[in-house]
Amino acid sequence: MPDVLEERAGVPVLVCDPAGPPVATTEAALDLIGAAFGGAEVVAVPAGRLDPSFFSLGTRFAGEIMQKFVNYRLRLVVVGDISAHLAESGALRALVAESNRHDHIWFVPDLAALDARLAATG
Template sequence: MPDVLQERNGVAVLVCDPDGPVLATTEAALDLIGTAGFGGAELVAVPAARLDPSFFSLGTRFAGEIMQKFVNYRLRLAVVGDISAHLAASGALRALVAESNRHGQVWFVPDLAALDARLAAR
């Protein structure tokens, strides 16, 4: 399935195809942000599997760069999928995920149902 714009609990969400290209550069993230903005999305749901492994290694600063791009363009980001192996390997990542999930700009959720629940609660 291609990336598709959906309304989920009153929010325009670009739901990214799990089999789409891996986001391995900030340029790829900017392309995705442009697609989302052009389509009128307020939030982009990116499968965790589409993020380059360096995203989950905070020492690379890749996660921070990507998250900052979304903030700069006033677009929310949801990382969707099981990241438990990454969390088990990094206390810093666990802290980032916990802090992000307390706010509304970037969320880490296990699946689209959890994203829907978060959107409904807002």
């Protein structure tokens, strides 16, 4: 399945294919941002597509990617089980908790949770 633009809870979301190319560089993130400019407000990226360095905050890769989405006024949603990464890093747990309190970057376990979150934010 290719990345597809879907309306979810009334919001246009670019739902990225779990089997798509890995997001291992800022250029790959910019490619997703470019694809979202077809009308998406949210980009839902499966956690498995993110390079492991995304979850190791010392690399600063997560910060670079997240800042790109904020700069382009797109919401980034990481979809999937990241519990193994969370178990290894208190800093990542804090980042996820703080991100989920706001509107720009979310971490959700699945698309159903994304739908519920979108519906709740109107």
